[in-house]
Amino acid sequence: MAKSQPTSIWRGLDRKAMAVAEFTFRQQRKRLSTWVVMGVGLLAMTVLTMFYVDAMSRSYEAIDQDGDSFDSDGDGYPDGQERMLGTDLYSSFDHPGLFDPPVAPDDPSVWVNEDDIDWDNLAEGSYGVDDDGDCNVEGRTTSQKDANRNGVACDLVVTSSLFGEPIVNSDGYVDEDPDDEAYAKEASHRAFVLAIGKFGFVFLLGIFVPLFMATGLIRDEMTSGTMHFMLAKPIARSEVFLYRILGFLGLAWPYMVGMIAAVAMVTGLVGPSDGFYRFSDLGVWFAVLLASLFAVLVYSMLFCLLGVMWKHGIVLALPFAAWELGMILTTLGAPDAAILRFSVIGWAMNVVDAGAAMAWTDTGLLVATGMWGGGYGGPLEGAEALNTFASNTGLGLAPLPTMILSLGVLLFQAAGCWLLGGALFKSKEID
Numbered sequence: 001m002a003k004s005q006p007t008s009i010w011r012g013l014d015r016k017a018m019a020v021a022e023f024t025f026r027q028q029r030k031r032l033s034t035w036v037v038m039g040v041g042l043l044a045m046t047v048l049t050m051f052y053v054d055a056m057s058r059s060y061e062a063i064d065q066d067g068d069s070f071d072s073d074g075d076g077y078p079d080g081q082e083r084m085l086g087t088d089l090y091s092s093f094d095h096p097g098l099f100d101p102p103v104a105p106d107d108p109s110v111w112v113n114e115d116d117i118d119w120d121n122l123a124e125g126s127y128g129v130d131d132d133g134d135c136n137v138e139g140r141t142t143s144q145k146d147a148n149r150n151g152v153a154c155d156l157v158v159t160s161s162l163f164g165e166p167i168v169n170s171d172g173y174v175d176e177d178p179d180d181e182a183y184a185k186e187a188s189h190r191a192f193v194l195a196i197g198k199f200g201f202v203f204l205l206g207i208f209v210p211l212f213m214a215t216g217l218i219r220d221e222m223t224s225g226t227m228h229f230m231l232a233k234p235i236a237r238s239e240v241f242l243y244r245i246l247g248f249l250g251l252a253w254p255y256m257v258g259m260i261a262a263v264a265m266v267t268g269l270v271g272p273s274d275g276f277y278r279f280s281d282l283g284v285w286f287a288v289l290l291a292s293l294f295a296v297l298v299y300s301m302l303f304c305l306l307g308v309m310w311k312h313g314i315v316l317a318l319p320f321a322a323w324e325l326g327m328i329l330t331t332l333g334a335p336d337a338a339i340l341r342f343s344v345i346g347w348a349m350n351v352v353d354a355g356a357a358m359a360w361t362d363t364g365l366l367v368a369t370g371m372w373g374g375g376y377g378g379p380l381e382g383a384e385a386l387n388t389f390a391s392n393t394g395l396g397l398a399p400l401p402t403m404i405l406s407l408g409v410l411l412f413q414a415a416g417c418w419l420l421g422g423a424l425f426k427s428k429e430i431d
Contacts (some may be wrong), residue, residue: 016235017243024247028213029321037212038255041205045259046198049266052192056270060181060381062112065373067110067172068134080111083173086138115177119368128156128175135173158365168372172249175369180380182272187370187382189271190363192358193281194389198289201260202348203328206295207321209252215314216299217244218425219307238422241308245300245418252300256292260285280359287355287403291348294410301417308425335394344413346394349408353391354399363390 028034064070068080075092085103088094096103117132130136135154136145145153148169156174159167169178207244218241221227235243268278302320307313327343335353340346356363367390370383393402 011218017239020240021247024244025250028251048196049263053270055188058110060184063180064112066176069108077105078108078111078407080134081106083134083137113173113177117175122261130154131173135171138236141386145171158369184381185272187386191385191389192285198352201288203293204294206292210296210300210303211317213425214248215303215307215317217304219311219313241422241425242418248300252296253293268270284356287352291351295348298410298414301414305417305421308421332388337389340374347409349404353393354403357399
């Protein structure tokens with residue numbers, strides 16, 4: 001018969017500490033306010049996802065970016081067809097119908113979206129292709145065919161630029177009329193994933209859930225008098241603080257995981273893809289998940305600390321939430337701003353941006369070519385939205401080191417709030 005192991009003081013303390021976490025979990029689960037907060041978050045994410053599904057299901061108008069579907073001279077032949085075959089675009093007495101044998105006029109739709117960008121093979125410094133041949137036609141000089149002066153005729157060189165003017169050097173009539181719908185759906189999809197990941201999960205839910213559920217974890221028990229029963233056990237107050245937070249995370253973290261997994265499933269199935277699911281997005285969603293979980297951890301520690309500091313801790317938390325809002329807006333335009341290092345959201349955004357940089361290596365090029373828009377019709381639809389929400393990591397490091405460093409800083413912030421909160425809790429008298 002096996003002997004039972006003796007119960008040490010450490011094992012006893014551990015059981016009592018876990019009992020605090022379990023009590024907190026059950027307490028939070030039974031409160032109506034908990035389900036109201038989570039229900040509001042679920043409703044908000046559902047509405048946003050419905051807008052996304054609608055955007056992906058609707059069709060986009062095909063725009064003739066370069067205008068070669070028009071018939072400038074009224075002879076029945078689109079300008080693109082006349083340019084390719086070498087007839088005068090502006091003379092109705094010179095057209096392919098006068099050839100021997102005569103050439104029938106193209107339908108104008110043939111010259112819309114006819115010069116698409118090869119997105120699958122696009123890379124930094126890559127060359128665009130003159131798909132329809134309207135660059136390399138008779139009558140164009142050698143200098144006109146090599147307007148970007150790179151020694152290659154009729155090509156287009158793209159370099160990435162997430163900020164400022166995109167860098168697109170074209171020889172003219174190269175990739176100038178891409179598929180508007182294909183670009184709009186791809187750019188809009190990525191913009192939505194980044195927007196809901198950053199603003200929806202990491203910021204709104206990351207602050208909203210701890211603000212209303214974690215601020216009173218200690219304070220409510222102090223004012224109601226039930227804290228006396230917890231402190232009657234041989235557990236340090238700093239441990240009570242920590243295990244109350246862990247009990248809250250036992251409910252908040254699965255909620256965040258479930259919400260993110262649900263939205264990732266919908267966007268992966270509905271988003272533009274050659275297969276049944278966009279597996280290329282999983283790296284971004286994993287980064288959003290990490291950033292969200294760590295943000296909830298830090299914010300819960302911080303708001304619980306503010307609750308210990310003052311019985312109206314939520315009043316202290318609101319200015320901080322406003323500060324964080326200002327910081328996330330700063331990340332959109334200046335992700336390398338030094339002031340972001342003094343926030344929680346700035347480090348969390350680094351995690352998301354690093355994950356996006358590793359999963360979507362061509363985002364900068366997608367933005368650059370979309371903002372260029374073929375050079376005639378302005379930015380392609382979806383380009384400006386993607387340009388707004390796609391950012392570099394701001395630390396000047398490679399994506400993986402950026403992610404590791406940012407997660408380490410978030411852990412340090414959480415530990416600092418715990419130590420400060422525990423020390424402050426020790427000095428408080430229980431009502």
